[in-house]
Amino acid sequence: WEMILPKRLKRMYDVLNERTRYITVLIEAVDDPHNQAAVLRTAEAFGVQDIHIVTGKAPFSPNRLVTRHADQWLTLHRQPDIETAINDLKQQGYQVYASYLGEGTIPLSDIDVSKPTALLFGNEHSGVSDEALKLADGTFVIPMYGFVQSFNISVAAALALYDVTERARRQAGTRYYLSSNEKKALYQQWMWQTL
Amino acid sequence: WEMILPKRLKRMYDVLNERTRYITVLIEAVDDPHNQAAVLRTAEAFGVQDIHIVTGKAPFSPNRLVTRHADQWLTLHRQPDIETAINDLKQQGYQVYASYLGEGTIPLSDIDVSKPTALLFGNEHSGVSDEALKLADGTFVIPMYGFVQSFNISVAAALALYDVTERARRQAGTRYYLSSNEKKALYQQWMWQTL
Ligand SMILES: C[S@@+](CC[C@H](N)C(=O)[O-])C[C@H]1O[C@@H](n2cnc3c(N)ncnc32)[C@H](O)[C@@H]1O
Ligand SMILES: C[S@@+](CC[C@H](N)C(=O)[O-])C[C@H]1O[C@@H](n2cnc3c(N)ncnc32)[C@H](O)[C@@H]1O
Structure with a gap:
């Protein structure tokens, strides 16, 4: 890395230094293109690099007016089914927390971020x-105070990522961020695709 | 209030006890019906009772598939213009904080919630x-870490309300909640419209 960089490279450099694989997102059967896109945009804004996708009835085709090109900076992992997706994440060392509004679920702020964590939204x-609830390591809920029974999925994902990335950034130290090699690989990929 | 209430009244009672006017929302020229609806739904879920609305180019007609009837439990205040809206809020004792991505803005978590606070989204x-920026008492930004330049307005409103209501609930004590008289009035209104 050179000390003086053109503006655009400087921006890539700054963004790379905030990037994380410590927190990741898995979406299961999120069908609305507006919601698909909003999740990508928010994750990118919080520096979350990987998004794991299991489609439902609708294809994965995030609304381009909403993504604002966020997808171009993210690594999207398509998974054939939820079992493969969750087992893959576990094998990579993630604990998988599923959002769940039913009984026996813990509040968002109680998710232990001392381990790499994947958040699952439905x-x-x-x-x-x-099936996903059975395979997950735990479930969480964002506390609600009104009549409305649930948040929109894109809102739920944003609130969960805000809370979890903020705490993990403080608690996980360097483990939160990418290694030099990961940064280099991503940098090359970004350069390649912006050519 | 009776000790034993039918399920539905019990629910109203519980929701009333979490209701707040200490935090309120002002939206200025939020034109997308999906975004209008999402703000209402999220505010209701966080127990925020009042929403102040200044329309822009589009009418205020929140998407009914997104609101999930949140509007039926809220108090919506239509204002003719942004100047009237902000001055009204100030006269009611609110400090008005405008979301703003430019220079000199403070991070969301630094908003002082020791005073009643109105959050303004654009x-x-x-x-x-x-004009709104000039009239506001201050501006705030939700920190961003990626390439994407801004959050969707419905996501920004959710993140801001999450942070601010959570802190105000802990810090403002009973001032955060409605008075007995306010609760009674709202209860009557809710009963009336559910008849
Ligand atoms: C509209 S909700 C689905 C509601 C569905 N009736 C249920 O009980 O799960 C869509 C998704 O948003 C997320 N979600 C909504 N509200 C949430 C909350 N309060 N806590 C955690 N996740 C939530 C979950 O991922 C959920 O699968
Ligand atoms: C898409 S943004 C508007 C972007 C516009 N180019 C600007 O600079 O304000 C729409 C609204 O979302 C809110 N918003 C988006 N990102 C935000 C952030 N990081 N912090 C605070 N508010 C934000 C603001 O209310 C903003 O008016």
Whole structure:
């Protein structure tokens, strides 16, 4: 890295230094293109690099007016089904926390961020599947105080990422950030695709 | 209030006890019906009772699939223009904090919640107007770490309300909640409209 960089490279450099794989997102059957796009945009804004995707009834085709090109900076992982997705994440060392509004769920702020954590969000109507709930290491809920029964999924993902990345940034130290090699690889990929 | 209440009245009672006018929301020229609706739904979920609305180019017609009837439990205040809206709020004792991505803005978590606070959110493209920025008591930004330049307004409102209501609930004590008279009035209104 050179000391003086053109503005654009400087920006890449700054963003790379805030990037994380310590926190990741898995979406299951999020069908609305507006919601798909909003999750990508928010994750990118919080520096979360990887998004794992299991489609439901609708294809994955995030609304381009909403993403604002966030997808171009992210690493999207398509998974054939929820079992493969969760087992893959576990094998990579993640604990998987599923958002869940039912009984026995812990508040968002109680998720232990001393380990790499994947947050799982579910379908607009049916939520996270039973299969996913069985495979997950735990479930969490964002506390609600009104009549409305749930947040929109894009809002829920934003609130969860805000809380979890903020705490992990403080607690996980250097483990939160990418290694030099990871940064280099990502930098090359970004350079390549912006050519 | 009776000790044993039918389920539905019990729910109203619980929600009333979490309701706040200490934190309020002002939206200026938020034109997208999806975003209008999402703000209402999220505010209701956090127990925020009052929403102040200044329309822009588009009418205020929140998408009914997104609101999930949140509007039915809220008090919506239509204001003719932003000057009237902000001056009204100030006269009611609110400090007005405008979301703003430019220079000299403070991070969300630094907003002082020892006073009643109104949060102002702006148009999808142009943001909060210059006039509003001049009249506001201060500006705030939700820190961003990626390439994306801004959050979607409905995400920004959710993140700001999450942070501010959480801190105010802990710091403001009973001032955060409605008075008995306010609760009674709202209860009557809710009963009336659910008949
Ligand atoms: C509209 S909700 C689904 C509601 C569904 N009826 C249920 O009970 O799960 C869509 C998704 O948003 C997320 N979500 C909504 N509200 C949430 C909350 N309060 N806490 C955690 N996740 C939430 C979950 O991922 C959920 O799968
Ligand atoms: C898409 S943004 C508008 C972007 C516009 N170019 C600007 O600079 O304000 C729409 C609204 O979302 C809110 N917003 C978006 N990102 C925000 C952030 N990081 N902090 C605070 N508010 C934000 C603001 O209310 C803004 O007016």
